Amino acid sequence: MKPLFDSFWRAVGYCLTPRMLVLSLLPLLVTAVLALGLSYLFWEQAIDAVRSTLQSWALVDSFLRWLSTMLGDQFRTVLALMIVVALSIPFIVALVLVLVGLWTTPAAVAMVARRRFATLERRHGGAWWKGALLSLWYTLVALVAVLATLPLWLIPGFALLLPPIIWGWLAAKVMGFDALAEHATVPEREAILRAHRWPLLVIGILTGFLCGVPSLVWTLSPMLLVLAPFVAIVCIWLYTLIFTFSALWFTHYALTALERLRSAEAKMAAVHPAMSAMPPLQVVEEVPPHERRGPPDGTDPFDLGAR
Numbered sequence: 001m002k003p004l005f006d007s008f009w010r011a012v013g014y015c016l017t018p019r020m021l022v023l024s025l026l027p028l029l030v031t032a033v034l035a036l037g038l039s040y041l042f043w044e045q046a047i048d049a050v051r052s053t054l055q056s057w058a059l060v061d062s063f064l065r066w067l068s069t070m071l072g073d074q075f076r077t078v079l080a081l082m083i084v085v086a087l088s089i090p091f092i093v094a095l096v097l098v099l100v101g102l103w104t105t106p107a108a109v110a111m112v113a114r115r116r117f118a119t120l121e122r123r124h125g126g127a128w129w130k131g132a133l134l135s136l137w138y139t140l141v142a143l144v145a146v147l148a149t150l151p152l153w154l155i156p157g158f159a160l161l162l163p164p165i166i167w168g169w170l171a172a173k174v175m176g177f178d179a180l181a182e183h184a185t186v187p188e189r190e191a192i193l194r195a196h197r198w199p200l201l202v203i204g205i206l207t208g209f210l211c212g213v214p215s216l217v218w219t220l221s222p223m224l225l226v227l228a229p230f231v232a233i234v235c236i237w238l239y240t241l242i243f244t245f246s247a248l249w250f251t252h253y254a255l256t257a258l259e260r261l262r263s264a265e266a267k268m269a270a271v272h273p274a275m276s277a278m279p280p281l282q283v284v285e286e287v288p289p290h291e292r293r294g295p296p297d298g299t300d301p302f303d304l305g306a307r
Contacts, residue, residue: 004199007252014112014252015245023107024240027099031092031240032233039232043084050080085232090146092232093167093211093239094139097174100243101135102128105178108247109255113183117255120262125189126181135174142170164208172197172204175247179254192257203253207246214238 014020106128113120145166153159180189193200214235 003253003256004202007249007256010116010252011245011248014108014248015241017111019111020104020108020244020248023104024100024237024244026103027096027243028233028237028240030099031096031236034095035088035092035232035236046084047080050083088232089215089235090143090163092236094143094170096236096239097167097170097243098135098139100240100247101174101178102132104240104244105175105247105251106182108244109179109182109251112248112251112255116252117183117259120183120255120259122183123185123188124182125185126177128181131174131178131181134177138170138173142166160212164205164212167208167211168201168203168205170204171207171243171246171250172200175204175250176200176254178247179251180258183255184258188258188261192254192261196253196257199253200250203246203249207242207249210242210245211239213242 113122146163149158149162149166152162176193177189180192184192217231217235217238
């Protein structure tokens with residue numbers, strides 16, 4: 001637990017440095033441009049598609065009519081907006097995480113290594129294209145998990161638990177690889193990810209719960225749904241900061257684990273030469289009784305009574 005909390009506070013301090021704040025703007029700009037462009041092209045069509053889908057379901061349409069009599073005629077429009085926003089958030093979060101893993105995490109690893117682990121050897125056990133492919137693969141798996149569990153989100157409490165678990169698993173897989181790609185060999189990386197899988201998953205899940213904070217912005221006022229494309233930019237920036245902090249947290253923890261692993265290996269290597277300098281043990285084979293050779297007369301030389 002001590003390395004977990006120590007890496008947490010160090011990540012907080014590093015995340016507030018001007019360099020990391022500036023680096024967090026690059027994923028923000030790319031994601032914001034894509035979000036605004038897609039909303040300009042497909043925003044109205046997406047809302048109309050959601051409304052027509054809800055009206056095509058007889059039971060849902062009857063329920064919405066009943067709610068409209070109590071909440072007003074604009075309830076359907078607000079509900080359609082909420083559904084479009086809710087469906088857009090997982091894709092925005094996944095894109096931000098991939099961009100942070102590709103651009104921000106290498107810079108975070110370089111800064112942490114320069115300041116804390118200057119003597120840690122870089123063994124280059126993970127190529128950048130492997131990290132990119134793994135990020136895309138794990139992201140697709142996470143999005144499938146989100147879509148598969150959407151009906152469970154309607155159950156009270158599940159909407160607060162399932163997304164952090166999914167995003168936590170995704171962050172642990174993506175950022176765990178990125179944090180060790182530059183310094184660890186493949187066997188070292190696999191050993192650390194296997195031995196520290198639960199602490200890394202805890203870091204990821206806590207990051208997933210932090211990702212719920214930007215979603216609370218939408219609950220401040222229903223009028224924010226009208227300005228959804230611009231409010232989304234604020235949320236994207238918050239997501240970027242959270243994942244930047246997560247990258248720093250994973251980096252501090254993973255490089256500390258790597259340093260301890262190599263220190264333990266160095267101690268073992270120092271013990272083995274001392275053991276190899278000792279003379280080898282003489283192994284004496286026991287001769288079966290029927291193969292033992294005595295004097296020519298057949299008497300036992302160790303039998304004093306025979307003498």
